[in-house]
Amino acid sequence: MSVLVFVEDWNGSFKKASFEATSYAKRWANMMDTQVIAVTNNSVSSSALHSYGADHVLQIILAKTGMGIAEQLGTLCSDVDGVVVAGTALGKTIAPALAALNNGSLSTNTISLPLSIAPIEVKRGAFSSKGIETIVLNGELPIISFVPNSIGIEEIAGNGETSAKDVSGDDLMEITEVNVASGKVALPEADAVVSAGRGLKSPDNWGMIEELANVLGAATACSKPVSDIGWRPHSEHVGQTGIQVNPNLYIAIGISGAIQHLAGVSASKTIVVVNTDPEAPFFKAADYGIVGDAFEVIPKLVDALRAFKAAS
Amino acid sequence: MNILVCISHVPDTTAKINFTADGKALDPNGVQFVINPYDEFGLTKALHLKEAHGGTITVINVGLAETEPTLRKALAIGADKAVRINAIPEDAITVAKELKNHIKANSYDLIICGQESIDYNGQQVPAMVAAMLKLPFSNACVGLTINDNTALATSEIDGGHATFQANLPMIIGGKKGLVEEKDLRIPNMRGIMSARTKPLELVEPSIIDGTTNALHFEKPAPKAAVKMVEAGNVEELVRLLHEEAKAI
Numbered sequence A: 001m002s003v004l005v006f007v008e009d010w011n012g013s014f015k016k017a018s019f020e021a022t023s024y025a026k027r028w029a030n031m032m033d034t035q036v037i038a039v040t041n042n043s044v045s046s047s048a049l050h051s052y053g054a055d056h057v058l059q060i061i062l063a064k065t066g067m068g069i070a071e072q073l074g075t076l077c078s079d080v081d082g083v084v085v086a087g088t089a090l091g092k093t094i095a096p097a098l099a100a101l102n103n104g105s106l107s108t109n110t111i112s113l114p115l116s117i118a119p120i121e122v123k124r125g126a127f128s129s130k131g132i133e134t135i136v137l138n139g140e141l142p143i144i145s146f147v148p149n150s151i152g153i154e155e156i157a158g159n160g161e162t163s164a165k166d167v168s169g170d171d172l173m174e175i176t177e178v179n180v181a182s183g184k185v186a187l188p189e190a191d192a193v194v195s196a197g198r199g200l201k202s203p204d205n206w207g208m209i210e211e212l213a214n215v216l217g218a219a220t221a222c223s224k225p226v227s228d229i230g231w232r233p234h235s236e237h238v239g240q241t242g243i244q245v246n247p248n249l250y251i252a253i254g255i256s257g258a259i260q261h262l263a264g265v266s267a268s269k270t271i272v273v274v275n276t277d278p279e280a281p282f283f284k285a286a287d288y289g290i291v292g293d294a295f296e297v298i299p300k301l302v303d304a305l306r307a308f309k310a311a312s
Numbered sequence B: 001m002n003i004l005v006c007i008s009h010v011p012d013t014t015a016k017i018n019f020t021a022d023g024k025a026l027d028p029n030g031v032q033f034v035i036n037p038y039d040e041f042g043l044t045k046a047l048h049l050k051e052a053h054g055g056t057i058t059v060i061n062v063g064l065a066e067t068e069p070t071l072r073k074a075l076a077i078g079a080d081k082a083v084r085i086n087a088i089p090e091d092a093i094t095v096a097k098e099l100k101n102h103i104k105a106n107s108y109d110l111i112i113c114g115q116e117s118i119d120y121n122g123q124q125v126p127a128m129v130a131a132m133l134k135l136p137f138s139n140a141c142v143g144l145t146i147n148d149n150t151a152l153a154t155s156e157i158d159g160g161h162a163t164f165q166a167n168l169p170m171i172i173g174g175k176k177g178l179v180e181e182k183d184l185r186i187p188n189m190r191g192i193m194s195a196r197t198k199p200l201e202l203v204e205p206s207i208i209d210g211t212t213n214a215l216h217f218e219k220p221a222p223k224a225a226v227k228m229v230e231a232g233n234v235e236e237l238v239r240l241l242h243e244e245a246k247a248i
């Protein structure tokens, strides 16, 4: 028996969330005294996975879509105690499709390791971070899809085995075009996010936001009205009806902190708010606040961070 | 073109969320329920497609009688008929199986779901239905064009977009981008009047066992009070972020 983990590759290497998934699987497997099988694309060198807990790396030629990959994983699950999938865009298709194919019981949006293993219980976010649900997985195949960054990565050595296998999976459709902004930090798995709202007044003022993001190695985000008026792309809209994030650090600049915005960002570990209005509701959800004009505060903050980085 | 729009019935985005004293369920007191925001984009998209290609729009919900006002609202917005499968939406698998049974028994060219219900944040039902029926599936779908029997669907992927070509029927998990916010349809007086006489079919469920159980709900721990830093002293913020929050 074993815990199977799906490991997503990215530009010839692995996503950070993939290491988190592998180390999640290892910690779960240890609770059950069993092994971790990491399933990954055959084109990627697997060695890094062993240091995060993969006992056995199974390389397959991955299908191109979540539906195809779910079918492939499904054929590998006959002798498996559980499956771990990171809640990336792709993982969000794979986990439920796999649950449907293999009569699994699935927790998505999971934010804890298993609290117990017989039966398997985990905590998951619900009501857009306004609630935490404890759920029991009592079907045949327990599947856990977790929120990237919510668990953390632990280095635990696994056995160093690797093998390859042929498994088929039907994509059911054809990819005609892929556009991925290169070199940009993807929002859902970013460690730090710099986000700005209508307080910035014009799309021309985002230079300082991008500069701050660069210094921090952060992804950029925005409030909903900012993407609605076209100042920033839709893919940067965070909140209840946008992307949900939970970075270590979320800096909100010129955002009032409406309940729908908070719903998508309040799981962030540390929240910094910069706003001219001392009554802005966001301050109630913040760890650190500055009442001040973004146009004065942000350039100074960029300088101070540069000085800090240079000194450390 | 026959379009099915799957609608979940969820607390309004501004609702204060409380749980019952035993922590076993949402306390619905004072909560207003609405069409799941993601499904509103899907419903308006369905109306656009119907205007371009003709056809019928059916809206469906798996839920008890309390969800009927939500279905009536979808009819008022412009759906032609509604179906309610009279079951407690125990978990995503039970909902998906009920939807699958309905879809199998009817012929739809396109099944539009939302990316996510904003109540339990499952992001599960559409991919499950797609897998059960072996249909092409575009998740986080932000663009959809239909030509005869084929669809071009654009999905958000991490860091960008991917476009897929699929034969109908297919399923999408849609969101904003499918249509723009400003184009969202809201019910007008004529719509509200005609919704009263549009068919709302009640279907008894198959008996399906779920595979998960909610044991307990709690609210997240309240935040400690915010620490304010002077605007002129950003160095202090950097220090706190480094030494106290360990965030940089």
Ligand SMILES: Cc1cc2nc3c(=O)[nH]c(=O)nc-3n(C[C@H](O)[C@H](O)[C@H](O)COP(=O)(O)OP(=O)(O)OC[C@H]3O[C@@H](n4cnc5c(N)ncnc54)[C@H](O)[C@@H]3O)c2cc1C
Pocket: A196, A197, A198, A199, A200, A222, A223, A224, A225, A226, A237, A238, A239, A240, A241, A242, A253, A254, A255, A256, A257, A258, A259, A260, A261, A264, A274, A275, A276, A277, A280, A292, A293, A294, A295, B013, B037
């Ligand atoms: C169904 C529904 C879903 C929604 N989903 C989302 C969602 O997912 N995400 C989301 O973000 N919103 C969402 N909203 C919208 C939300 O209610 C708010 O309208 C929105 O978040 C406000 O955006 P904002 O803070 O950028 O703008 P505003 O509310 O206009 O706030 C601008 C802020 O900038 C401050 N400011 C002004 N000038 C400066 C300056 N020079 N320096 C610093 N600060 C300054 C102001 O004091 C103010 O607090 C949703 C709404 C609905 C109804």
Ligand SMILES: Nc1ncnc2c1ncn2[C@@H]1O[C@H](COP(=O)(O)O)[C@@H](O)[C@H]1O
Pocket: B005, B006, B007, B008, B009, B036, B038, B039, B060, B061, B062, B063, B089, B092, B095, B112, B113, B114, B115, B116, B117, B118, B120, B121, B122, B123, B124, B125, B126
């Ligand atoms: N009870 C339900 N009845 C009908 N459709 C549903 C139901 N629950 C979920 N859906 C559909 O599935 C989508 C995703 O929901 P979920 O998997 O619950 O996050 C929703 O946007 C709806 O389109």
